[in-house]
Amino acid sequence: MAAFDEYKDKFQTVRFRREDGILEMTVHTNGDSLRWGPTAHADLEQAFLDVSRDAENQVVILTGTGEEFAGPAVTPSNGRAVPKLTPEQWGKLGWESKRFLVNLLAIEVPMIAAVNGPALRHPELPVMCDIVLAAEQAAFQDSAHFPGGLVPGDGVHVVFPLLMGTNRARYFLLTGQKLSAAEALQFGLVNEIQPREQLLPRAWELARQLMQQPALNRRYTRILLTEPLRRQMSDLLGYGLALEGLAIVQ
Secondary structure, X not given: OOOHHHHOOOOOOEEEXXXXXXXXXXXXXXXXOEEOOHHHHHHHHHHXXXXXXXXXXXXXXXXXXXXXXXXOOOOHHHOOOOOOEOHHHHHHHHHHHHHHHHHHHOOOOOEEEEEOOOEOOOOHHHHOOOEEEEEOOOEEOOOOOHHHOOOOOOOHHHHHHHHHOHHHHHHHHHHOOOEEHHHHHHOOOOOEEEOHHHHHHHHHHHHHHHXXXXXXXXXXXXXXXXXXXXXXXXXXXXXXXXXXHHHHEO
16 A cells, blocks of 8 residues: 555656545646656656555546646657667666556546646557546647657557547557647547636546545446456557567667
């Protein structure tokens, strides 16, 4: 088990507050929009595990801060998201990547995403939540994998085909397509679009609505509704990471 006081100030890139069993997780870099890198990757892998092991967390809200949810975008003009790695370097990154989404799915209480702006790196994180709210300025793009010179094998190959359909997902991943909030709503990745100033209040309103259910109803419903995703992740994540590693190891 984990206690809130043990992890609430533990991470450089995740800020927590909890009220009446509702845990708000805010991803950030120095108080502004999250900039992806080794620190954020390691932080979130462990943070999701700690949150999952704290029985006092009853509903989780995942959000960002500033103008973006997460970035920066990777484009062909600024090269690969990750340079060629040694087997030892990939061993560490691959180890984290294998547990990254598995630890998110280990959170056995409902999760609400409040996407405050463009999610241009790891957009799978917010859309894996049970309820996805997006600000009008939000956008979704997997810029760091295929467009950045990487095989999209660390879970996006599982998440997006399940959520948006096989053909849409293949196009999305191969072209680096950037979906607006309205397009994401049309594709079924987003449930509601809100003005940015109303985004977190709406997330808390929904969280309090979920809290009206008995704790076991909330927990078992989350487990039930995420089981198909867990099963496909179990079957395909290791294979995807193996192929990603083959293409990146020098």
